[in-house]
Amino acid sequence: MSFRVDFIEGSRIALRSLSAHRLRTVLTTVGVGIGVATLLAILGIIQGLNTSFEKQLETIGPSSLYVSKRPWVQMGNWWEFRNRKNITMEQVEAVRAQSTFAEAVAPWMSNEEDISFNGIDLSAVDITGTTPEYAQVGGYDVTQGRFLTGSDDDNLASVAVIGADVASTLFPHSSPLGARIRVNGRPFAVVGVLAAKGKVLDENQDLTVLIPLKTFRALHNGYRSHTIGVKVRSPELLDAAEDELVGILRRARQTPPSKPDDFAINRAEQLAGVYNQLTGALYGVAVAIGFITLLVGGIGIMNIMLVSVRERTREIGVRRALGAKKRTIVLQFILEAVVVSAVGGLLGTIVGLLGAKVVSWVTPLAATVKASTVFFGVGFAAAVGLVFGIWPAARAANLDPVEALRHE
Amino acid sequence: MLIQLTDIHRTYQVGQEKVHALQGVSIGIEKGEWVAIIGQSGSGKSTLMNVIGCLDTPTSGRYMLNGKDVSHMVDDELADIRNREIGFIFQNFQLLPRETALANVELPLVYRGVGAKERRAKAIEALKAVRLEERMSHKPNELSGGQRQRVAIARALAGEPSLLLADEPTGNLDSATGEEIVKLFETLHGQGHTLVLVTHEPKLAARCPRAVRLSDGHVVADGPGAQVARA
Ligand SMILES: Nc1ncnc2c1ncn2[C@@H]1O[C@H](COP(=O)(O)OP(=O)(O)OP(=O)(O)O)[C@@H](O)[C@H]1O
Numbered sequence: 328m329s330f331r332v333d334f335i336e337g338s339r340i341a342l343r344s345l346s347a348h349r350l351r352t353v354l355t356t357v358g359v360g361i362g363v364a365t366l367l368a369i370l371g372i373i374q375g376l377n378t379s380f381e382k383q384l385e386t387i388g389p390s391s392l393y394v395s396k397r398p399w400v401q402m403g404n405w406w407e408f409r410n411r412k413n414i415t416m417e418q419v420e421a422v423r424a425q426s427t428f429a430e431a432v433a434p435w436m437s438n439e440e441d442i443s444f445n446g447i448d449l450s451a452v453d454i455t456g457t458t459p460e461y462a463q464v465g466g467y468d469v470t471q472g473r474f475l476t477g478s479d480d481d482n483l484a485s486v487a488v489i490g491a492d493v494a495s496t497l498f499p500h501s502s503p504l505g506a507r508i509r510v511n512g513r514p515f516a517v518v519g520v521l522a523a524k525g526k527v528l529d530e531n532q533d534l535t536v537l538i539p540l541k542t543f544r545a546l547h548n549g550y551r552s553h554t555i556g557v558k559v560r561s562p563e564l565l566d567a568a569e570d571e572l573v574g575i576l577r578r579a580r581q582t583p584p585s586k587p588d589d590f591a592i593n594r595a596e597q598l599a600g601v602y603n604q605l606t607g608a609l610y611g612v613a614v615a616i617g618f619i620t621l622l623v624g625g626i627g628i629m630n631i632m633l634v635s636v637r638e639r640t641r642e643i644g645v646r647r648a649l650g651a652k653k654r655t656i657v658l659q660f661i662l663e664a665v666v667v668s669a670v671g672g673l674l675g676t677i678v679g680l681l682g683a684k685v686v687s688w689v690t691p692l693a694a695t696v697k698a699s700t701v702f703f704g705v706g707f708a709a710a711v712g713l714v715f716g717i718w719p720a721a722r723a724a725n726l727d728p729v730e731a732l733r734h735e
Numbered sequence: 736m737l738i739q740l741t742d743i744h745r746t747y748q749v750g751q752e753k754v755h756a757l758q759g760v761s762i763g764i765e766k767g768e769w770v771a772i773i774g775q776s777g778s779g780k781s782t783l784m785n786v787i788g789c790l791d792t793p794t795s796g797r798y799m800l801n802g803k804d805v806s807h808m809v810d811d812e813l814a815d816i817r818n819r820e821i822g823f824i825f826q827n828f829q830l831l832p833r834e835t836a837l838a839n840v841e842l843p844l845v846y847r848g849v850g851a852k853e854r855r856a857k858a859i860e861a862l863k864a865v866r867l868e869e870r871m872s873h874k875p876n877e878l879s880g881g882q883r884q885r886v887a888i889a890r891a892l893a894g895e896p897s898l899l900l901a902d903e904p905t906g907n908l909d910s911a912t913g914e915e916i917v918k919l920f921e922t923l924h925g926q927g928h929t930l931v932l933v934t935h936e937p938k939l940a941a942r943c944p945r946a947v948r949l950s951d952g953h954v955v956a957d958g959p960g961a962q963v964a965r966a
């Protein structure tokens with residue numbers, strides 16, 4: 328007897344047996360469904376979080392390199408980083424002159440300061456002194472007015488381009504353009520407003536004030552280190568551009584060949600590492616909970632299959648007496664388990680996806696679901712049925728036909 | 736010779752003890768014979784039936800069925816032999832309760848891999864042979880005891896086996912219905928079917944051309960039914 332015949336007959340028997348015990352089938356199905364739903368909802372939320380983080384990362388420029396004294400993600404000796412030589416304007420010029428991959432190079436310095444307008448105060452706002460190229464490097468757009476210009480810098484103008492949140496806080500009812508805000512007590516004329524960018528790992532990119540670099544330097548007498556933002560022509564060139572930058576900077580900083588780099592070249596990807604570190608363990612636990620729920624569903628299936636085998640012992644004996652082989656019986660019971668689980672998987676998938684959607688409506692968590700998740704849900708449930716159906720099915724097939732026929 | 740049993744032993748291990756259900760049974764049965772197996776309760780009748788039907792394998796001895804040595808066959812081969820060579824008829828009918836009479840009769844053909852159309856045709860033919868074709872879409876619980884046993888006989892006939900094996904086929908029926916079934920066996924015997932029938936009713940055994948008496952797992956008599964049944 329061929330597998331095809333076994334399969335057709337097995338499926339028919341499985342469906343008949345399932346419809347004969349509707350309540351039991353429904354309960355078992357629900358068990359698997361809950362497991363799959365939990366797992367998928369968790370996976371959906373995790374996928375959503377990851378996607379929204381990836382979007383955040385894009386706001387800080389996926390094709391930019393950031394040269395600074397210290398790496399963003401610090402590992403090792405803080406004192407060693409602190410004692411490094413500052414990044415100077417000469418080094419900025421060297422990068423501008425020599426980098427072949429750079430599309431735009433922007434130096435900047437920043438500090439947290441208090442600002443105010445018309446009696447409204449904002450403390451600890453990021454004040455950044457920079458040049459016009461900053462817009463390109465950091466991917467900033469202007470919604471009102473204009474960005475900083477070269478002549479703002481040459482003239483040490485007291486002008487400011489403000490972030491979206493600064494604008495909405497200080498100017499709830501009026502246009503900020505032309506207004507004079509105070510930064511650390513000094514007046515600055517607002518010439519532009521930046522488009523909103525959102526947060527990256529809790530750092531609000533919209534709570535910022537940009538002023539000309541030379542103006543910033545004049546206000547902060549102390550000698551500070553620059554950060555150099557380098558926008559590369561395309562993201563694939565990041566590695567080559569980084570190698571080139573290392574060479575340029577080592578020469579400009581006269582780093583002895585025997586010493587390691589005394590500066591850091593950062594990129595958005597590095598933050599992904601931090602993110603993964605922060606969230607990885609949490610995700611692991613969440614997924615494990617989902618799997619345990621599914622495991623409980625699987626044990627439910629095994630239990631019901633064992634009951635089914637016991638109830639149908641005589642039937643098994645009859646089938647064996649009439650010529651059914653062991654593998655035919657195995658297939659019959661496994662199909663029964665797989666059908667229950669797959670149906671449960673399908674229902675669970677639908678509920679899980681809805682659950683993830685509901686979570687994204689009622690909480691700030693964004694849940695996204697890939698099409699592959701659906702196949703995963705149904706396929707995984709079917710696999711659970713297979714695994715937990717094997718043992719009961721094997722028990723059924725290994726019954727002695729004579730004993731089985733005598734079973735009450 | 737359709738069946739040739741030579742020195743068949745079947746020993747059960749019950750805890751520490753050994754139960755010798757069959758102790759050196761040797762019989763031959765020709766094609767077309769109708770043989771009754773009789774004996775006291777516990778004498779080994781059912782055990783012998785199970786061995787002949789390839790549901791059970793002897794502990795020792797040789798069993799030739801239709802020219803094939805089945806004593807050393809593996810499970811899958813035995814399943815095929817049961818499917819093709821044997822038609823079982825049980826005391827308690829052993830029909831599948833959720834299936835119709837027709838589906839029950841089709842079952843051996845399903846396991847033989849016969850296509851749906853041919854299967855149905857053969858099953859209907861078998862139901863006609865037991866005069867139950869009008870009840871083919873009934874489920875077992877919608878049939879009387881005698882009708883159920885006729886469905887079971889149709890199922891045994893459907894696969895056109897070389898041997899029909901019946902263990903107490905009238906044991907669960909009243910005498911009138913039992914008589915109906917025995918008449919059916921007589922017809923089948925007349926058509927050339929080979930029948931082996933276990934019974935504890937001497938009257939029934941007396942109507943069989945041949946009977947074998949078992950006692951304690953031994954063959955103690957083998958001859959014309961009327962003669963062996965009287966002893
Ligand atoms: N599975 C088993 N395990 C142990 N002993 C068994 C088993 N099956 C049968 N026996 C024993 O083998 C012997 C023969 O049993 P069998 O069922 O063949 O008798 P029988 O002639 O059919 O009796 P009855 O007329 O009551 O049906 C008995 O002593 C019985 O107890």
Ligand SMILES: [Mg+2]
Nearest residue numbers: 780781782902
């Ligand atoms: Mg018996």
